[in-house]
Amino acid sequence: MTEIRLPFSELVERLSAIFVKQGLPGRVASVLATNCATCQRDGALSHGVFRIPAYVSTLQSGWGSPAALPEIDPGEGALIRVDAHGGFAQVALEEAMPLLRERVRTQGVAALAIRNSQHFSAIWPDVEPFAEEGLMALSVVNSMAVVVPPGGKTPVFGTNPMAFACPREGQAPYVWDQASSALAHGDVQIAAREGRALEPGCGVDAEGQPTTDPEVVLNGGALLPFGGYKGASIAMTIEILAAAFTGGAFSTEVDWSDHPGAKIPLTGQFLLVADPAYGGATGFGARVAALSDTVRAAGQERLPGDRRHRVRAEALEKGVALTQADLDMLAEYL
Ligand code: NDP
Ligand code: PYC
Known part of the structure; x- marks a missing residue:
């Protein structure tokens, strides 16, 4: 093309x-x-x-309240709570950013618990800006129940991504962002559109039997967590942090049946930010750069x-x- x-x-x-x-x-x-x-x-x-x-x-x-502006409950400690009131998580994050920055710079660590928020994107854009200003950030979001636990046939987890970002001297920040499912749901949709089979081990049909057919996964089937029970533990932990802790909905509680056409999960997001200057060593960025070099020298060409x-x-x-x-x-x- x-x-x-x-x-x-x-x-x-x-x-x-x-x-x-x-x-x-x-x-x-x-x-x-x-x-x-x-x-x-x-x-x-x-x-x-x-x-x-x-x-x-x-x-x-008519799903959610996409035009809603977030309400910030600043609290007094490290945790800032935000009710997105059915609007978008990125807007809530942008609104809370100045206070979050101030807290992390004065206390060394701060966190954001966002609830009632829609998120339909990658989450590296949520963490990378912190690393660009010298901070370390970890974030998780839960989505909609399309992932079965190992051995199961009923979807309970979202594709629940986790992302991490930190500064790295002389190089771009070190940033990763990955779904806790074997594939992001978006990649299953792209495979279906292109008529491509999935790798074995990514999906199951409605009976919990393995399938490589993306249409089967999308229509009654489900995804598997990455790495078996280890990925399932991460997916469940993300439900706990992004939903149980923040007050957002679990992926199983996303019910858009009265809103045909709705596809954006309305759940929660948790974001933890720390200032490496408050850690136990100096030269954090240089150490991350040195570790990256060691990893590359050991054989991982692509980070x-x-x-x-x-x-x-x-x-x-x-x-x-x-x-x-x-x-x-x-x-x-x-
Ligand atoms: P990928 O498996 O494509 O990539 C995961 C991470 O691994 C990326 O940081 C990527 O870096 C890196 N990577 C990929 N291949 C290699 C390799 N061969 N060697 C070294 N590093 C590698 O991501 P997923 O499919 O798991 O997720 C895709 C996106 O979907 C994520 O951005 C995620 O946030 C988003 N998502 C959003 C959800 C939501 O609810 N909002 C739900 C689920 C997923 P690089 O980017 O440089 O390729
Ligand atoms: O690709 O799995 C995904 C996804 C879910 C919500 C937004 N993206």
């Missing part, structure tokens, strides 16, 4: 115009558009413009984030890569 390059700012403008046309306030539209364009720019394609039709169908379904930063550099030079089909799809919503 022919690749078309669009300047990042132009992509943000188009996406923002789509969200505004769907009734979102300019500020919310701008946060979502920047987030989605950032994923596309970095080649995080399972959460790039591919998601726009589902954003639109969700906005048209998380390497591919994304390479794709980003190319996008910033030549424009964000899109297909004609992507542009045609966006034009339908403009």
Whole structure:
């Protein structure tokens, strides 16, 4: 498929115009558009413009309160609680950011517990900015029940991602972001669209039997956690941190049956931020860089984030890569 390059700012403008046309306030539209364009720019394609039709169908379904602005309960200690009131987690995060920053700089550690929030994106954009300003961040989000525990046939977990970011002297920050399922749901949708089978060990049918057919996984089947029971423990821990702790919904409690077209989980997010300057050693960034070098020298040529930063550099030079089909799809919503 022919690749078309669009300047990042132009992509943000188009996406923002789509969200505004769907009734979102300019500020919310701008946060979502920047987030989605950032994923596309970095080649995080399972959460790039591919998601726009589902954003639109969700906005048209009456699900949640997408225009809602968050309410911050600052508390006095390390924990800041935010009720997103059915709006988007990224907007809640942006709103709470100045206070979170201040707390972490004065106390060494601070956390954000966001509830009643919609999240439909990758979560590295939520943690990477902290690392760019010298801080360390870990975040988890729960989604919708599409993952069975090992041996089961009833989905109970979301695809629940976890992301970590920290500064690394002389290099891009060290950042990883991964689903706790064998595959992100978005990648199953992309495989189905492209008629590709999944790797064995990723999914089951409605009876809990192994399948490599993405259509079976999407229609009555489910995903498996990555790494068997170890991934299941991480998925469950994410339910506990992002939902039980914050006051958000478990993935099993996401009930959009009265909102046909709704596809964006309305759950919770937990974010922990720490200042390495408060740790037990000096030269944190240099130590992370040295460890990365040791890992590469030991044989792991590619570290998380390497591919994304390479794709980003190319996008910033030549424009964000899109297909004609992507542009045609966006034009339908403009
Ligand atoms: P991947 O398996 O594609 O990548 C996971 C991480 O591993 C990335 O940091 C990636 O870096 C790195 N990586 C990938 N391949 C290699 C390799 N061969 N060697 C070294 N590192 C590697 O991610 P997932 O499919 O698990 O998740 C995709 C996205 O889906 C995530 O961004 C996640 O946040 C999002 N998601 C969002 C959900 C939500 O509810 N909002 C739910 C589930 C997933 P790099 O990026 O540089 O390739
Ligand atoms: O790709 O699994 C996924 C996902 C769920 C919610 C947003 N993305």
